[in-house]
Amino acid sequence: MLSTAPPPSRRRALVVLPLAWAALVFFLTLTPAQEMPNTPHWELLAFDTAAHAFVFLVQAVLTVFSARRQAWFPQLRTQAFSATLLLTVGMGAGIEVLQMLMDLGRQGEWSDLLSDSLGVIAGLLLMWTTRRFWQ
Numbered sequence: 576m577l578s579t580a581p582p583p584s585r586r587r588a589l590v591v592l593p594l595a596w597a598a599l600v601f602f603l604t605l606t607p608a609q610e611m612p613n614t615p616h617w618e619l620l621a622f623d624t625a626a627h628a629f630v631f632l633v634q635a636v637l638t639v640f641s642a643r644r645q646a647w648f649p650q651l652r653t654q655a656f657s658a659t660l661l662l663t664v665g666m667g668a669g670i671e672v673l674q675m676l677m678d679l680g681r682q683g684e685w686s687d688l689l690s691d692s693l694g695v696i697a698g699l700l701l702m703w704t705t706r707r708f709w710q
Contacts, residue, residue, distance in 0.1 A: 589640070589641050589644065590641050590645065592637045592640075592641060593634065593637040593638040593640075593641050596633060596634055596637050597634060597666065600630055600634065600666075600670070601670065604670045604674070605670070605673060605674070605677065605679060605681075606679070607679045607680055607681070623687070623690075624686075624690045625690075627667075627687050627690035627691050627694060628690045628691070628693050628694035628697065629694060630691075630694065631663055631667060631690075631691040631692075631694030631695045631698065632694040632695070632697050632698035632701070633698070634663050634666070634694075634695070634698070635659055635660075635663050635694070635695045635696075635697075635698030635699050635702070636698045636701060636702055638655075638659045638662065638663060639655050639656060639659045639698070639699065639702045640702065640709060642655035642658060642659060643655045643706075643710060644710075656699055656702070656703065659695070659699060660695060660696075660699060663691075663695045664688075664691065664692050664695055667687070667688050667691030667692065667695070668688055670683075670691075671683035671684065671685070671687055671688050
């Protein structure tokens with residue numbers, strides 16, 4: 576009997592890591608505004624930009640790491656960096672659109688999408704420069 580499963584690998588793809596992080600990001604970014612702590616506007620700008628960039632840097636790192644290690648989809652393995660760029664920036668855009676459309680007391684801002692995109696690019700650059708250590 577022929578097996579259709581890919582050959583077993585000791586290197587696990589750890590697909591649950593980027594999915595769990597994405598679920599956490601969606602939950603935190605779509606939390607109603609009245610449940611968020613109050614911070615001065617000048618502090619919020621610097622913190623908000625850094626937080627968006629960091630969250631999406633982590634998302635990009637986890638996604639590339641998992642996509643490059645998985646064996647089920649060879650095309651995804653070879654296109655991990657470009658697929659991660661499209662998926663994570665699309666995720667950021669989707670969050671901003673949802674914040675605009677949903678009545679959560681939050682506002683979707685294009686500057687947040689820019690911060691998200693910069694975090695994704697930083698994460699991809701980090702993974703590209705360190706790829707020989709984790710592949």
